[in-house]
Amino acid sequence: MTSSGSRILAASWAGTAVFAITALAAVLMPALDAVAFVVAVVLFVAGCVGFFAAYARGIARSRRDQIAVTSLFLLAGSAPPAVRRSLLGSLAAEVIVALATAISRPYTSLVAGTLVPLYGLALCGLWAAHHGTFPPRPDPR
Numbered sequence: 001m002t003s004s005g006s007r008i009l010a011a012s013w014a015g016t017a018v019f020a021i022t023a024l025a026a027v028l029m030p031a032l033d034a035v036a037f038v039v040a041v042v043l044f045v046a047g048c049v050g051f052f053a054a055y056a057r058g059i060a061r062s063r064r065d066q067i068a069v070t071s072l073f074l075l076a077g078s079a080p081p082a083v084r085r086s087l088l089g090s091l092a093a094e095v096i097v098a099l100a101t102a103i104s105r106p107y108t109s110l111v112a113g114t115l116v117p118l119y120g121l122a123l124c125g126l127w128a129a130h131h132g133t134f135p136p137r138p139d140p141r
Contacts, residue, residue: 005131009083012090012123015043015116019094023101023113030105037109040116047118054125065134073125078132087127091120 019039026036058072071078075087098113 008123008127009086015119016090016093019116020097023097027101027104033109037112040112043119044115047122050122050126054129057129066137067134072128075124075128078128087124094120
């Protein structure tokens with residue numbers, strides 16, 4: 001895997017860790033709600049930017065490669081098993097933390113954490129768009 005690909009994996013787990021720490025800390029100490037909210041919004045915005053970047057790169061690659069949405073964002077058949085486990089594991093951790101913290105304190109700013117999994121999904125897409133393997137597009141002739 002290239003260093004760029006490993007940076008995407010590291011960014012995925014780093015964002016997940018920061019989110020989990022701030023969200024769980026805010027559950028225990030409501031005075032930290034604002035910090036958890038800011039982290040959730042920053043990760044969501046980063047996820048929006050990353051999602052559109054992955055989509056644009058996927059469109060560019062689709063001229064020569066046959067790319068499906070599931071292979072781009074869920075890494076189905078486009079990533080080695082270790083990479084797929086890592087990125088989808090990070091995404092799953094974000095979903096679990098988001099739901100657990102939102103359920104533990106509903107009607108608070110912790111519910112913004114439910115937007116964070118877009119960050120993990122976007123990084124899956126970025127990894128696949130840049131490093132994924134896809135079958136070649138069939139010749140239309």
